[in-house]
Amino acid sequence: MTTASPSTERRPVLQARGLVKTFGHVVGLAGVDMDLYSGEVLAVIGDNGAGKSTLIKCLSGAMTPDAGEILVDGQPVSFRSTQEAREAGIETVYQTLAVAPALDIASNLFLAREERRAGFLGSVLRMLDTGGMRRKSKEFIDELGIRTLQNINQSVETLSGGQRQVVAVARTAAFGSKVVILDEPTAALGVRETGQVLRLIRDLRKRGMGIILISHNMPNVFEVADRIHIQRLGRGAGVITPQSHTPAEAVAIMTGATTLDAAEPGTDQAAASGRAQGAPTGPSAQR
């Protein structure tokens, strides 16, 4: 296992404390705790209705929790919109792929953060620095080691699903965000494209970003995640690692066939410490 950075003291970059969200009589979240460290991939799994989406929407600013606290770098925050979350460094890649199909790759990467030319052209005539944005996009795409995107001037709709996903993910990484939330990034992809996206996720981790990965795909989750947060019936049913538990055990906890304590008490703490040394390991969801 490769640790991202040999940091001495690791603080969670994003924390959730006792998040509650109800929809009328339906309880979406019944007090959920979560910690995400930088340079790690935290998978969130759970059955339908377990509160995965609600949790993610609260963290990404799409919903406001009824109770509980969200902290970024230890500072309490409250997001009224996804834009505010983004400004705090939390980017979300939605399942629906938020890319504009008719625009080219560079325009998509810089969408809503366009850069203007220097001087009179930029300040008075509002001229965009198209060449500069293309060059930066190219550099960034190359840096991420994405070789399948050859032509930065290609319109996004001429790309395959996997390539579009790569553009959407790269977009979040391009602007110095701390946290990326990926909602089912491989759901509609083939094997080759899935591999591409998983590799990109590892690259982002290497760059020290914290990544939350929501997925139904157990092999993917176990391949790429450092820790796995299991949601069940609106609560955190525990945090495991791919080393401490098998996919079968994860599914058992997810469906309520067993509990984390019954499955293997204690071991996940030891395994987690490999990643989060010195940090308060037990993301406190274990009950």
Next chain:
Amino acid sequence: MTQVVEEPGTAEELLRPRDTPGRRIHDVLHRLPWLSPLIVLILACIVFGLANSRFFRLENISIILQQTAVVGSLAVGQTLIILTAGIDLSIGAVMVLASLVMAKLVNDNGAPGILALLAGFVVALVAETINGVLVTRIKLPPFIVTLGTLSIYTALTLIYAGGQTISLNPGGLLTWTGQTIGGGGFNITVGVLMMLLLYAIFAYVLQQTAWGRHLYATGDDPEAARLAGINTNRVLLSAYVVAGAVVGITAWILIGRINGADPNAGLNANLESITAVVIGGTSLFGGRGAIIGSLIGALIVQVFNNGLALAGVDPNYQVLAIGVLVIAAVAADQWIRSVKS
């Protein structure tokens, strides 16, 4: 778990099937939406030139350009709205209302030309802003909103005009747009130049500014644009407001063209502007197209009308030909938008 190996070769492999001739044509048309209208325009000119040698005379070219000025300018505003996946059925009515305000203030109230011009401009701005507010705040479909305001603005025009047509004496500021420049048979009006200037300005704005890009993104996929951080409602509203400014200028061009104001002058301008935009390769589904295409589209309509008339064809066939062009243009757009990857 399967480890996926990627070499540059495999990526090329993935992209190779796209290089069939049909695919290549598709790609080019996709990148240059104005190209097929331009080819149609050139072919039409060649055919009409062969049919009647008078077609290529400078006088005739001048006439075509002068006839294009009003619908061509109006199509600039219409393009902005159609790029957002909207449509403005009232745009011609707004133009006529604004032109009437301008002409009446000068003619009936003796207002100075510049004040009348400003007042009409503001009327166009307000009328289109109302369209925009109804679309963005009350979330009504643009088709319905502008169908309603078409009736409202037309009625206001007729009420305000009181059955009158106004003719202005040449030489004033309002009729300046009708003044001809040029010589040796080639005479264009100030209005034609203003139209060309509008196209130059908006070609720049749409391609080189963030607002232009946001307009495309909003029309292309509003949800994606919103999630990317674009305030799509503000972009939509601004499209109508800016279109209103364009309509205000077009009202001035209209006055120059007919030397006054006529409440019945622009009856067909609503649909003619949409025709020009659609023939020009801009997608009615938004997010695709180039503004220069609308100029080409407006020219195609006039070239067909003029060429068929010169060839001695029954005028009813002119209308029929335009109808065929519109359907062909939309069919081409469908094909261009259908991308298999």
